Amino acid sequence: MAATSTTVASAGPSRPAPSFVQRLRSGDQIAHLITFGAAVVVLLITAWLVFELYTNSVLSRNKFGWKFLFTSTWDPVAGEFGALPFIYGTTVTAALSLLLAIPLGVGAAIFLAELAPPRISDALTFLIELLAAVPSVIIGLLGVFVLIPILRTVEPSIRAVLGWTPLFQGPFYGVSVFSAGVVLAIMIVPFIISISREIILSVPGDQREAALALGATRWETTWDVVVPYARKGIMGSIFLALARALGETMAVTMVIGNDPKIKASLFAPGYSIAAVIANEFTEATGDLYTGALIELGLVLFGLTILINAVARLLVVSTTSQGSAR
Amino acid sequence: MTKRIVIQAALFAALATGVASAQKILINAAGATFPYPMYSKWFDEYHKKFPNLQFNYQSIGSGGGINQATQGTVDFGASDGPMNDKQLQEFRNKRGFGILHFPTVMGADVPVYNVAGVNTDLNFTPEALAGIFLGKITKWNDPELMKANPGAKLPATDIIVVHRSDGSGTTYIWTDYLSKVSKEWETKVGRGTSVNWPVGLGGKGNEGVSGQVQQTPNSIGYVELIYAVQNKMKTGKVKNLGGNFVQASLAGVTAAAASSKEMPDDFRVSITNAPGKDAYPISSFTWLLIPEKIADANKKKAIKDFLVWMLSDGQKMTEALAYAPLPKTVIAKEQKAIAKIQ
Numbered sequence: 127m128a129a130t131s132t133t134v135a136s137a138g139p140s141r142p143a144p145s146f147v148q149r150l151r152s153g154d155q156i157a158h159l160i161t162f163g164a165a166v167v168v169l170l171i172t173a174w175l176v177f178e179l180y181t182n183s184v185l186s187r188n189k190f191g192w193k194f195l196f197t198s199t200w201d202p203v204a205g206e207f208g209a210l211p212f213i214y215g216t217t218v219t220a221a222l223s224l225l226l227a228i229p230l231g232v233g234a235a236i237f238l239a240e241l242a243p244p245r246i247s248d249a250l251t252f253l254i255e256l257l258a259a260v261p262s263v264i265i266g267l268l269g270v271f272v273l274i275p276i277l278r279t280v281e282p283s284i285r286a287v288l289g290w291t292p293l294f295q296g297p298f299y300g301v302s303v304f305s306a307g308v309v310l311a312i313m314i315v316p317f318i319i320s321i322s323r324e325i326i327l328s329v330p331g332d333q334r335e336a337a338l339a340l341g342a343t344r345w346e347t348t349w350d351v352v353v354p355y356a357r358k359g360i361m362g363s364i365f366l367a368l369a370r371a372l373g374e375t376m377a378v379t380m381v382i383g384n385d386p387k388i389k390a391s392l393f394a395p396g397y398s399i400a401a402v403i404a405n406e407f408t409e410a411t412g413d414l415y416t417g418a419l420i421e422l423g424l425v426l427f428g429l430t431i432l433i434n435a436v437a438r439l440l441v442v443s444t445t446s447q448g449s450a451r
Numbered sequence: 452m453t454k455r456i457v458i459q460a461a462l463f464a465a466l467a468t469g470v471a472s473a474q475k476i477l478i479n480a481a482g483a484t485f486p487y488p489m490y491s492k493w494f495d496e497y498h499k500k501f502p503n504l505q506f507n508y509q510s511i512g513s514g515g516g517i518n519q520a521t522q523g524t525v526d527f528g529a530s531d532g533p534m535n536d537k538q539l540q541e542f543r544n545k546r547g548f549g550i551l552h553f554p555t556v557m558g559a560d561v562p563v564y565n566v567a568g569v570n571t572d573l574n575f576t577p578e579a580l581a582g583i584f585l586g587k588i589t590k591w592n593d594p595e596l597m598k599a600n601p602g603a604k605l606p607a608t609d610i611i612v613v614h615r616s617d618g619s620g621t622t623y624i625w626t627d628y629l630s631k632v633s634k635e636w637e638t639k640v641g642r643g644t645s646v647n648w649p650v651g652l653g654g655k656g657n658e659g660v661s662g663q664v665q666q667t668p669n670s671i672g673y674v675e676l677i678y679a680v681q682n683k684m685k686t687g688k689v690k691n692l693g694g695n696f697v698q699a700s701l702a703g704v705t706a707a708a709a710s711s712k713e714m715p716d717d718f719r720v721s722i723t724n725a726p727g728k729d730a731y732p733i734s735s736f737t738w739l740l741i742p743e744k745i746a747d748a749n750k751k752k753a754i755k756d757f758l759v760w761m762l763s764d765g766q767k768m769t770e771a772l773a774y775a776p777l778p779k780t781v782i783a784k785e786q787k788a789i790a791k792i793q
Binding site: 200202206270271275299300301379395405406408409410 | 512667
């Protein structure tokens with residue numbers, strides 16, 4: 127605030143243009159430099175990360191080339207490495223978790239921001255944010271000892287309804303891609319709720335009043351005016367949740383079954399990129415093996431960028447057609 | 452009270468002269484996680500004996516131990532599997548001299564299972580274990596299992612295999628054993644800290660495998676013996692080369708090392724499937740990896756002295772921590788090998 131007022135004062139017509147030192151003293155330039163520096167550092171860290179992953183995976187990249195992305199043998203003994211089952215597992219678990227978490231998260235956020243009494247809303251939001259702070263290893267343990275037994279009991283009913291699709295066939299061992307998706311959904315839902323709620327709360331009151339004045343019901347106001355207005359922010363919360371789901375390691379490895387095979391059934395065990403790196407990196411002997419694991423890191427990085435880009439394009443194409451913003 | 456003060460004073464005096472006469476020596480080491488509790492006990496006891504000497508051991512895993520020893524970022528490494536010829540050559544190329552293996556203690560893998568209605572200890576033949584982990588024996592009432600377990604009520608259910616998902620020495624020992632007893636395993640899968648498993652679910656760590664086995668009806672997995680002992684788990688008996696079904700025990704592991712055919716001079720030997728009536732067949736050494744040449748004279752002396760102590764007093768501490776001690780023949784041979792450190 128102080129910076130703005132001094133700028134306005136120094137921009138009087140009678141004075142000559144302020145020198146660099148003057149501007150520095152007024153704080154404007156300093157703020158500019160500091161924030162610019164922060165932005166550059168973040169970018170540099172990202173670039174450095176990619177550079178390191180790229181250079182350290184040279185052996186594996188040279189040996190397997192693009193084939194690395196499309197083959198599914200992972201045999202450390204024979205030195206054969208293919209990333210496809212891991213890419214598949216990561217994508218499917220993340221997609222499944224979003225499928226479960228988006229309706230739940232956005233629904234809860236709408237309730238907490240628009241419909242619930244403020245007191246209840248604040249208390250509930252606090253509790254939900256606590257859920258986001260639970261370490262992933264704890265969530266993983268709960269997954270193994272609480273969630274999987276529950277899933278075991280509901281599995282027959284899921285199978286009864288959806289068993290005709292190839293997605294829910296074959297034996298269910300408890301640990302599976304499905305369990306991983308559910309655990310991930312539990313982990314990411316607090317992000318969606320807490321950010322979406324803030325966004326919805328920040329929608330200007332006159333938007334609501336205008337809608338109500340036009341004769342809209344409360345729900346019509348919420349769904350047709352408030353939510354579209356907040357759409358960009360809600361999407362942002364979903365991206366953040368997606369990033370978490372793609373990169374989650376500990377909780378996933380505890381419930382996914384760690385079996386690098388591609389099966390259509392969600393009840394079958396699978397494997398994810400982050401999980402295999404965490405599992406095998408410490409004991410990886412030989413440069414090719416380590417290189418392949420590092421290349422997996424690079425693949426995860428690329429996959430995250432790709433999925434984010436696609437999601438962002440989707441948002442742009444939907445928001446450009448007549449949303450409030 | 453006065454006695455205590457006198458002792459304290461004496462200790463202080465000893466410390467003061469010790470500090471004055473010898474500077475502090477810090478020895479860095481890194482490697483296997485399996486023997487970490489034993490090593491930290493040893494290093495701690497040894498530090499109490501020689502307060503100016505401190506070991507800093509990072510349990511980063513066998514692969515990391517081999518890497519760091521090769522790079523020379525640690526004074527010595529530690530591994531659950533011996534370095535292979537390629538790794539030895541790599542070390543020699545990089546450093547200009549060789550590296551020595553010193554067995555320290557022994558461990559073993561045991562099969563653990565959860566079969567509905569079976570409360571007795573199950574017997575496993577090598578063929579049964581290889582068949583199950585290859586995915587060829589798929590039912591608990593398979594003839595191979597029925598034959599070894601007369602009287603046990605084995606159900607006609609599918610066997611669910613659980614293996615380690617993280618790279619580990621435990622997996623190395625297990626796959627090394629299966630490679631020895633099954634040609635098909637050796638050619639199709641092979642031995643390693645992580646392998647391309649034909650069947651099964653992966654659990655992270657001993658706790659992951661045992662948790663998965665307890666949670667999943669009709670499953671079988673393998674865990675480190677110490678883990679099974681500490682958690683009082685029901686374990687299977689395995690048929691050894693002598694034809695006996697033996698329950699894993701510290702004595703059985705030591706017997707495997709003792710009966711194992713000739714110990715090579717570099718100690719790089721696998722003792723899985725050892726002959727002998729009492730030998731438990733899925734056993735292994737774990738090794739310290741010590742460079743042949745240590746430039747710093749103080750460090751060299753300290754490491755050599757530590758090895759001597761580890762082979763005498765150190766071995767007496769193993770059983771308290773559920774590690775199997777080395778047999779006498781191996782100790783005698785190692786004592787001679789210490790002189791190779793230059």
